[in-house]
Amino acid sequence: MLYAFAVALFVWADPTPSSLAAGAGLVLAGESLRLWATGHLNKNEALTVTGPYAFLRHPLYLGTLLIVTGFAVMASSAWSLVLFAAFFLFFFGYYMPYKGRIEGARLERLYGDHFRRYAAAVPTLLPRLYPYRPLEAEQPATDSWRGERFADNHEFGTAAAVVVALGVMVARWVLV
Numbered sequence: 001m002l003y004a005f006a007v008a009l010f011v012w013a014d015p016t017p018s019s020l021a022a023g024a025g026l027v028l029a030g031e032s033l034r035l036w037a038t039g040h041l042n043k044n045e046a047l048t049v050t051g052p053y054a055f056l057r058h059p060l061y062l063g064t065l066l067i068v069t070g071f072a073v074m075a076s077s078a079w080s081l082v083l084f085a086a087f088f089l090f091f092f093g094y095y096m097p098y099k100g101r102i103e104g105a106r107l108e109r110l111y112g113d114h115f116r117r118y119a120a121a122v123p124t125l126l127p128r129l130y131p132y133r134p135l136e137a138e139q140p141a142t143d144s145w146r147g148e149r150f151a152d153n154h155e156f157g158t159a160a161a162v163v164v165a166l167g168v169m170v171a172r173w174v175l176v
Helices: 002-011 017-038 059-075 078-121 147-152 155-175
Strands: none
Touching: 002 059, 002 078, 002 155, 017 059, 017 147, 017 155, 059 078, 059 155, 147 155
16 A cells, blocks of 8 residues: 555655755655664564663554655645545554554564553654653663664665655656
8 A cells, every 4th residue: 555655656746946855855854763663673683662662562563654745745736635634544554553453463462561561651653752661570681773674674675665655746847
């Protein structure tokens, strides 16, 4: 669905220099958050509570929301608002509740009370003002960003797609 949204958004885009600048800031913030998160994410190895995960449970989702919002701002058309509204309805009406149930159940099965304490203390999408601190026995082995985690979490593809999409949006402005 995200790819269909992107194609439709580019087809109907009518970017301006100010919409490109405003939207690019959101896109870069979203991708930066995703890059930070993927360098901390330990899928299926440990409950990740470091980096952006110390402030919110779903930094990858928030990063995606910022990217989509940025491209909708860049598109600067009535159709982009319609697509943006449809995306948000789908995301918050179906995707987030579904993924929250599935991921929450899996993490609770794997990490039990540690996950329950984390989930009770750390908001889903709106960051805390101060980082979550797990109990001493639950401290992660490392709290630093790691390039191999970034690579293992396949963020290169997303980052490349974002760069290409930024180029397409600028080309759309130049050619329209």
